[in-house]
Amino acid sequence: MDWHQLWEIASAPDNVPIVAMLFLIPFYLWYALKQGIENDKLIAILESDANLAKTKYRKTQEWDPKWEREVHTWPYLMRMEFLVAIIVTVLLMVWSLTLNAPLEEPANPNVTMNPAKAPWYFLGLQEMLVYFDPWIAGVVMPTLVIVGLMVIPYIDANPLGNGYYTYKQRRFSIWTFMFGFVGLWVLMIVIGTFIRGPGWMWFWPGRTWDAERVDYAVNRNLDQVFGIDGSWTSAIFHVTKDQGAIWARVVFGIFPLIAFFIVAAILVHWICMRTEFSRKIYQRMSLLQLVTMYTFLIFMFSLPAKILLRLVFTIHYVWVTPWFSI
Amino acid sequence: MPEENGGSKEKTGVLEKVQADAAALRETLKEKTKQQVDGLKEPEKTQLYRSMFRVKHDDEPRNRALSVLSNVFFHLHPAKVNRDATKYNFTWGMGGITFYLFIVLTFTGVLLMFYYHPTKVQAFRDILYLENDVPFGKLLRNMHRWAAHLMIIAVWLHMFRVFMTGSYKRPREFNWCVGVLLMVLTMLLSFTGYLLPDDQLGFWAVTVGTNMARATPFLGHEGPLGGLLGMTPYNDVRFALLGGSIVDANALLRAYIWHCIAIPLIVSIFLGVHFWRVRKDGGISGPAPVMLESEIKEERNPRPVVLRPSGMSQHDK
Structure with missing residues (x-):
């Protein structure tokens, strides 16, 4: 256990905000849920007694009719x-x-910083580079995040919980948001800050950041795992083995992608239909709202799916084409 | 003689007048001074004061309201607010803290600009100069940096609060969108500022950041289908961001202009819209009275929302 290394990361001036966030986010999450649960208790009382619902002051805050x-x-x-x-x-x-604000040596394009890290608030995107090619991690995903946040008010058909803390009335939206915000965005920043060392390699907390370390991780593409070598396609279409392999990979990769979309869609649908209340809200949604919500949720789940494939199964690409790879 | 007399008479006349005036002044001076001094005991009655502040600031309901409404800085607020919204526990003050930090950053940023040249020769030296020679220069730079980090955290927590209270719901959908854009702009502000010290940290952070732009679909030379539009390292979107194919003098200047002028201007406009919409959408959302599941109305089409003067919910009884 290299405590010095741990201290060096945690005490780096620019990392102080993240260390602060490790306390601030749980605190405010607790603070929000505490008030939500208080309101939920009040709601439960009012739901059970129609007369009381008409007369009682509907806030947990102190109140005097005067x-x-x-x-x-x-x-x-x-x-x-x-x-x-x-x-x-x-x-x-x-x-x-x-x-003191950090100040390194003067900028020098010939001396690469190792690890070269983006500012902490963009470390989530940089961490995403491990799982996706730059055009997805750096361009498509951020766009989806921004647009996805902006569509929230338009796809949330639940009229309850407008202007007060609650947990029971908005379970689905709160879990979804927490998953995206804490489970993906903040967690990836924490990984990017504390776990990723030189060469953007995975260093468990307490392990020395050794710039000389060599990782023998063998990342394979999914088609390699399945042994797609193009011998079939080249035989059928009478092309060279290399060309055949390219087309075989393109065709092969479509299937796991389709499988992901189907599984993720079923998963999303299952989550949306879990409680009677969420089924009721589902009934209120327009087709456009449904399609938008499912699409964004499926794309959101693509990140943990790819993290799992990469970190656990050491799979690099799922779909390899000559133009782009996913 | 008469002439002399007349002359002396005249002379004595002037002298007497002056003496008389002086005597009169001596008599009234005390009284006038007393008047002036007494007047200062009630400065709110002076012409100077009244020209600046149009209302009395005494403790009565009308003037409490007017002191907010008639002040250009305070009139962002309504005259009255939801009683429970003044407690810390609902809003956590995060929106206000974000705005306050924006002001702090503008203030310290302007001071920093006095000492900074956005050129490769001078930028890094300016930081050294600022840290070692400028009075309070180090404090100034530290404050600017930490306030920037704090602002990002405050923005995120503000968004988190708005989400947890469901405040993005009707009629505040659009303002949530403006808020999301403001959050993105805040992060871009911070990011463009990262390069300005022209040290290794900023250089490599911006290199990593802008390298992603290379891979933009269609618009980056390494992005999928980038070749389709004839993208090369010398005409793609990364080139536009950096003003070159590497992070160099032009990138420094562009970052500087974006950081100090362009983005703050855009942010100010969006901030104006954001605050304006908070008021126009009926003030802050709560704490609103809780709504029950049995009270959900069957309606599918958006209906116009009646504007209410403050944060009171429609369902308030």
Whole structure:
């Protein structure tokens, strides 16, 4: 166990935000769920008693009928804002006085940094480069993430949970979001920061980052696993073995892809239909909403699927074509 | 003699006048000074004050509201807000913190610009100069860097909060989209700033980042079908980003312009829309009264949403 290595990574000035996030995200997740569960209890009481639902104050916050529903922005809101601004300033000042922004040697194209890492908030994308070619990891996936986030309001047909924390009323959307945000995005940043060392190789925490290390991992394409060598196609179409192999791979690769889409679609559908409530919401969705949601979810699942294939089964490409590979 | 008399009379006349004036002034001076000093005890009654602030700032409902509404900086707020929204636990203050950090970054960024030349010869030296010679230069740079990191975390947590409270739901769908774009712009702001010290860290981070652009489908020379549009390293999308085929002087200048001028301008416009829409979509979303499953209405088509002046939900009873 190389504690020094661990400390070196965790204390690198630019990694401080990620270390902070390791605490902040669980904290705020707990904070949100705590309020959600409080609201859920209130909802359960109101659902069971129709009369109470008409009369009871529908918030967990303190309430007195004599109070006004609205208070003056000045001072009640703005004093909080100024207070928070002061706290943030103090925090920033202390942070800036105690920790210096990193500055390396002058830029030198002839000396490659190893590992050469993107800024921490893009490490998820860089980690994705292990699993996908750059055009997917760097261009298609980020686009899907951005567009996928933007369509959320338009595909979420659940009218409940608008403006208050809840868990029970929005189980599906909360799990989906948590999977994408914490399970993929944040986790990949953490992997990219703490696990990936020189040569972007996998170093378990505590293992020394050895720049001389050589990995003998043999990554194979799926067609190689299945022994596709083009002997059939070259025989049938009377072409050379090399040309035959190319076409055999192109044809072969389509099948696992189709299989993935079918399995993922069934999985997504199964998740969407799990509870009676989500079936009810499903009924409210338009065809366009359904297709959009399923498409984005299937593409989201392609990442963990590829991570699994790569890290566990050491498979590089699933579909190899002369123009691009997936 | 009469002339002399007249002359002396005149002279004495002026003198007397002056003396009389002086005497009068001596008598009234005390009183006038007292008036002035007393006036300062109530500065809000001076012309200067009244020209700046149009309303009294005393503690009565009307003026509390007016002090918010009549101030250009404060009028982003409504005069009154949902009582429960003023507590920390609902919003976590993350949107406000993000905006505050944007202001801090603009402020420290402008100060940093005074010491920085976006040229290969000087950029790195400017950072050394800033760190070692400029008074508080190191603090300035540290604050700018850490505020940038903090802003990204705050943006993410803000999005997380908005998601967990379901605040993106009708009628706030569009504002969520604006928010997503703002988040992307925040990360781009930070990314373009990464190159500016012109050190190994920024150089290789930007090299790694922009190498991905090489692989853009159709638009990058290594991307699938890039050859179809005749892409080479000298005309593809990466070339456009860097102003060259390698990360060099042009890339530094482009990063600088994007970082200091173009993206902040775009962000400011989107911020304006974002805040405006928060108000126009009925203020912040909650904490709203809980809605029950039995109350879901059967409706498939979007209906127009009646604007309410504040964060109170339609279902509030």
